[in-house]
Amino acid sequence: MLIEALLPLFRRSAANSRILNISSQLGLLNKVRDLSLRSMLLDEGALTEGKIEGMTSRFLAEVKDGTWARRGWPAVWTDYAVSKLALNAYSRLLAARLARAGDRVAVNCFCPGFTRTDMTRGWGTRTAEEAGRVAAGLALLPPGELPTGKFFKWCTPQLYSKL
């Protein structure tokens, strides 16, 4: 909703706009064990917001009826991973759509890695400041170096389709 509200402003901007969604490796496609779900998310031509919403609704329904554990969802932190799976898919969809329309808006995702914050109860291999610095560096990449539709694992850009 925030992104949709901001898009008209981005389009009016003379500069390149950037969306950097904070995601997680736990939501990468290689974590999805249900192969038909993985194919659905990989089919860039046919992927829609409706299909992404359908995926999250299906997960919620399976949690409700107690069947989710045998349905091939990501095995680790499943609820969190499904939310990031949806975020990654939406980011990829949006990046492709905006690029097709000629909008100068880059849409990427970033996983900060295991970072010492409230979410990890202070555990992690890096500080929030270090992760924040990398995120800011990625968000502020010069226009010529700014990709779109990429997942940055720490500071390495990776193609979704290879993961």
Ligand SMILES: NC(=O)c1ccc[n+]([C@@H]2O[C@H](COP(=O)([O-])OP(=O)(O)OC[C@H]3O[C@@H](n4cnc5c(N)ncnc54)[C@H](OP(=O)(O)O)[C@@H]3O)[C@@H](O)[C@H]2O)c1
């Ligand atoms: N820490 C890690 O190891 C790690 C690894 C991979 C990805 N990430 C991602 O990095 C991002 C930041 O996580 P973090 O580790 O900094 O977690 P955190 O310490 O728990 O901070 C989460 C922040 O999000 C805010 N928030 C939560 N729900 C919200 C809502 N509905 N509306 C508005 N704000 C909300 C919280 O606000 P309040 O303080 O007001 O509740 C808090 O400031 C998350 O997207 C997380 O998935 C973290």
